Amino acid sequence: MAKTDLKFGKKLKKYGAVDFNACYNCGTCTAVCALSNEKDSFPREMVRYSVLGLSEDVKGSLKPWLCYYCGECTAYCPQEAKPGELMMSLRRYLTSHYDWTGLAGLLYRNLAAYLVAFTLIIGGIVGLYASNTFQFEEWMHYGHLFEMLAIGGVFAVIILPNIIRMWYSTVWKPTKKFKLKFYFKAISELLVHMFTQKRSLSCDSDTKNKIWWFEHFVLVLSYLALLFTTVFLDWFSATNTIVVVAGYVFSGAIFVVTTDFVIRRMRKRSEKSTFTHPSDWFFVIWLMLMGFSAFAVRLLVDFEMLQSTFWVFLIHITVLVQWALIIVPFGKWTHFLYRSFAMYFDKVNKLSK
């Protein structure tokens, strides 16, 4: 039998949501939510679990990932309990729960931990530069090597185990069923949602939301394309004109979209962009810095000025390392995978019912 545990609610508050206790269970949030339906009823259910502290039910649920935070629930909540922000916080909590290292939780709960980790990396890079270990050419070479190693390492050591943990919590533990054919049947869900986020289009039918979706879509594709361009086509050293131009386009697109996202979060005009957790700021700003610094580095390469303005490359590599070692494995980056895997696992669960 489920047991109440008020400590759980207090713990959740450290992930951002602070007002959900005001809920008086009217269900307006669930009624106005365009994504909630009879089979998947949220966000009130999630608010209720959080108020009562039913942590096992939260950990086993995929529903927080089914929400794309349009903010309608928060806008209509008569008690100002901010259910949308709670769903966001639950995603942060679940990210921490899936993470076997515990570092995700530490970083989400403590801004100071984030800052320390970032500073350590800056210190490392600056130290490495000061020690004159590498020559200019070596920096370029090892930078590229690092990128490849980081991708492989983070994926193998952190992300893959975490996705398996997610599967264990949300599929195996609640259903105790495993049929391989369902995993093949449902695979399209994973790919479609990973690359298109099409579900967020049903969030809200107005044009603003469609624009937001399009920007996000462009951002995801540009990010993946830039990753491919820099890692596998070695953009910074490439000579093929198509590769060089493509890199400019992708990094430029990342910079433009993320700049718009930062402006949105500063203006706070929509519910979606009203509440910004430190992890949100880090995610969007670092993505913006990546796009900008990569663009700048390649520009300096093309003008053969990189050697004289090497600090630009140092900034780029610092941003890159911070991104690859902190934000990707333990920060908001993971929502890219967890969301699409949630859709995938949800489909698997539904098939096995």
Added chain:
Amino acid sequence: MKKKVGVYICHCGGNISDYVDVEKVREAVGLEEGVFLAKTTIFACADSNQKEMVQDIVDNELDAVVVASCSPKLHEPTFRAVTERAGLNKSHYVHANIREQVSWPHSDNKLGATEKAIHIVRSAIAKVILSEPSEPLEIKTHQAVLVIGAGVAGMKAASSLAKMGTQVYLIEREHFIGGRISHWDVLCTTDETGKELVTRLYNDISSDKNITLFTGAELIGSSGSMGNFTASIKIKPRYVKSACNENSFEKAISACPVEVPDEFNFNITKRKAIYHNFPSEYPHAAVIDIEHCTRCGECEKVCPQIDFNQHEETIDLKVGSILIATGFDPYTPHEGEYGYQVIDNVITLPQFKRLVANSDENLLWKGKTINNIAYIYCVGSRQVEGENKYCSRYCCTTTIYSAIRANKKFENLNHFHFTRGVRTYGKQEELYHQASKEGQVFFQSFEDDLPVVEKHNNKTIVKINDILTHKMPIETEVDLVVLVTGMVPRAENNISDILKIPKGRDKFFNEIHMKLRPVETVIDGITIAGACQGPKNVVESINSSLSAAIKSYSFVREETLSVNTLTAVVDASLCKICDACAKACPFDAIHPVNIGNKEVAGITESVCKGCGMCLPVCPENAIQLTSFTDNEVEQMIDMLARD
């Protein structure tokens, strides 16, 4: 027998005349014996027609009048006043309803409607011909009011009555005034303490010369009626002289060897048989609980003010009206109800409130620190099995408010409310919002699936299938279970027997009409105020007490009261005093009297309501109702049945 009757048949614009041939009615009834004049009129109630009627009556020396028009509810008083203005006794007016009873329901059958109208008017004529004049009864009043119960409602009513200039006798059964309010620490939503409220009210009543307060005083008998009651009051002694010295009294308390549960704290603490009043209880005078006193004499040795020679006395008070404000009792759960008296950490809401008020730094129950508290709502209210079907109105708010107060006073408390739907109506809703924001948890279930309190391995667990969480079975471990008990009528309250005022199905005193006559009882001159009428919070009690005060004042304002008499009348020559009528009378209006040398049933006119209950039970047919004699009714029926 009246011989010159005037009959007026109204068109009511067209409401009547569109379906009833009023001319034909006039012609038909104009021929009736005794009818002197029959007229039709477009609007009988119009001012011009009223003037014409007066003129007709005076000019033609008419001795009775019938108007055939709308419902008597609407215009009977109007035309009765017209006949009075023309110098006739108002009994010589009879109203015939040919709109609601004829034209409106029979709009599809004009011929039949006209025929029915003729019969109805004829029967009214038959009644008015036999009518006898009646005069209002004049009652000499005692210009004083007895207020029973010195709680918040009684005190407010007493002070309001006294300010209007009436003598008030305020009696309180307990030795201390203040009623339930004196128990409570802080009250929502004004954050005043019960003590503050009681102190203000006590200052009001004790400074008013028009108010005489009796404590330890109980109503034991009553006679008479509206304007003229005699109430017998039994007054218990305190066994302590009023000039009690504080120091020697403290010594007497410590000397007393008897310990009994303290009702003031709802039995969660003990007091001595000689006890000190609590700060929120007035008057500040000591009392000996003579029921539990063993007369060991220890207190007398240290306190010279103790006086066991005081005696109970009975006094009679003459008053014109009685205002009842006897309040409520908190519901006492039966043994085993949610673990009450079976599980040692299950208490009631009043006990919890006293516990919070009495605790200083830590909230302890039986020596254990309390962190998690469960509140089970609607205990003794909205019962499925039991008799208390009503909602007690105040408990949701009080519970939430108490939890908020406890949070202010103590640290690390978690509150779990097991509700059946929260009813914090009006401004009180803000308390609910505040409690939720504080992280207090609310569950809900319906009456068919109530929460369960269990004890396992020294752990107290409350289980519920929570409808707010898709009926998920959820259990919560708590340190204290508070049963949110509602209001029930006062126990051992024989006031309704003494004063013969009826109780409702909920066993609270009944008003005449919930909306339109909310503080009057069916016994004229007796009003009800506060929670003796049904669950009320302080605000609602005060509202009703002020309204009852005004209503009681209306009975004693003048030296005489004039009452319309529609009463039963006994024919002394036929009565054989079998007592059947007295038993049938719901108002205790019939008592034996001597007329000549014969003992017959006598009817107290001021008490009789003319309900007619005594008529059919009389084996000698010796009782008639004024204005509705057998003869009148038979004649009316004959007319209705005539071709």
